[in-house]
Amino acid sequence: NAGVMQNPRHLVRRRGQEARLRCSPMKGHSHVYWYRQLPEEGLKFMVYLQKENIIDESGMPKERFSAEFPKEGPSILRIQQVVRGDSAAYFCASSPAGGEGYTFGSGTRLTVV
Amino acid sequence: AQSVTQPDIHITVSEGASLELRCNYSYGATPYLFWYVQSPGQGLQLLLKYFSGDTLVQGIKGFEAEFKRSQSSFNLRKPSVHWSDAAEYFCAVGASKGYSTLTFGKGTMLLVSP
Numbered sequence: 001n002a003g004v005m006q007n008p009r010h011l012v013r014r015r016g017q018e019a020r021l022r023c024s025p026m027k028g029h030s031h032v033y034w035y036r037q038l039p040e041e042g043l044k045f046m047v048y049l050q051k052e053n054i055i056d057e058s059g060m061p062k063e064r065f066s067a068e069f070p071k072e073g074p075s076i077l078r079i080q081q082v083v084r085g086d087s088a089a090y091f092c093a094s095s096p097a098g099g100e101g102y103t104f105g106s107g108t109r110l111t112v113v
Numbered sequence: 114a115q116s117v118t119q120p121d122i123h124i125t126v127s128e129g130a131s132l133e134l135r136c137n138y139s140y141g142a143t144p145y146l147f148w149y150v151q152s153p154g155q156g157l158q159l160l161l162k163y164f165s166g167d168t169l170v171q172g173i174k175g176f177e178a179e180f181k182r183s184q185s186s187f188n189l190r191k192p193s194v195h196w197s198d199a200a201e202y203f204c205a206v207g208a209s210k211g212y213s214t215l216t217f218g219k220g221t222m223l224l225v226s227p
Contacts, residue, residue, distance in 0.1 A: 004156075033214070042117075042203055042217035043157070056214065091156060101147060101207075106156040 002026070004094050004105035005074075012111045013082045021077040021108045025094030032075040033102065034067060037089040049075060082112045115140040115206050119218035126194050127226050134189040134221050136204030145207040146187040147215065148178055152200045160202075163187065174198070199225045 005024040013019050025032050031050055035043040045059040049069035060067070064082075069075040079086055089109050095102035116139045126132050138144055145164050149157040161172025168180040178189045187204060201222050205215040 006156075035215075035217075040219070042219045043205075043215075045214040045216070048214060059214070101159060101162050103159070104149075104157040109154075 004029075004092055004103050006090075006092050006105035006108050008108060009106065010109045010111070012113060014113055015083055016081050019079040019082050019086070019110055021079075021090050021092075021110070022074045023077070023092030023094075023105060024074040025092075026103055029094035029096050029103075031095045031097065031102070032069050033093045033095075034075075034077050035091045035093065037091060037107070039088075043091060046077070079110075082110075084112050086110060087112045115144075115208070115216045117204050117206050117216055117218035119202075119204055119221050121221045122219070123222045123224065125224040125226055128196050129193050132189075132191045132194045132198070132223070134202050134204075134223070136187045136189065136218060137185050138187060138204070138206045139185065140206050140208075142208070144187075145213075146178075146180060147205040147207065148172065148176070148187075148189050149203045149205065149217075150174075150200050151203065151220075157203065160189070194223075194225055196225045196227070199223055 007022050033048050034046040037043045047060050047067045048056040064080045066078045089107045091107045093102040093104045118137045147162045148160040151157050160176050161170050163170050163180045171177050176191050201220045203220045204218045207213045207215045
């Protein structure tokens with residue numbers, strides 16, 4: 001049973017480009033969470049999704065960031081017109097319905113140059 | 114609003130010595146508490162969790178943590194540290210057992226000296 005799969009592991013984008021980060025939850029998990037880790041900071045919650053629904057996006061920046069979890073396929077975190085301040089590690093986690101705690105992926109390290 | 118404080122940014126422990134990492138939380142209701150470990154360039158691995166019941170919880174890799182409601186603390190301990198334990202450790206608090214957002218502390222970097 002594969003764990004939470006995130007790709008790419010590393011992503012380099014120039015300022016103004018778009019970044020698309022993918023997350024495939026563990027088999028049988030229907031809940032996905034995205035967290036961002038800035039240098040020397042703990043993880044900060046961004047968004048919580050279930051299939052085809054955004055449940056809580058209170059941690060998402062108001063502009064340029066969006067997330068989806070379609071009926072088929074991975075969850076996508078999309079950052080438009082990236083800026084240097086978006087450079088961070090982005091982690092996805094998944095849990096089953098009614099599960100206790102969740103499992104993290106290995107993250108995507110985004111570098112904006 | 115919930116918050117987590119890990120007062121020690123770095124800790125150095127000799128291999129074989131005991132370890133205690135501190136975590137204090139602020140939360141108005143019954144907290145659900147977690148400790149995660151992150152090795153460089155890796156994701157977070159769950160060490161242990163506390164939901165209810167016995168306040169001393171056992172985790173993987175020989176770690177344990179004790180929940181003290183009166184002190185709002187959930188300190189992580191290990192009786193004998195191994196060099197492979199060098200990593201960053203994060204304490205987190207959640208509002209429920211399952212699908213809820215977690216609030217993380219800023220982490221404690223553990224260095225193990227020979």
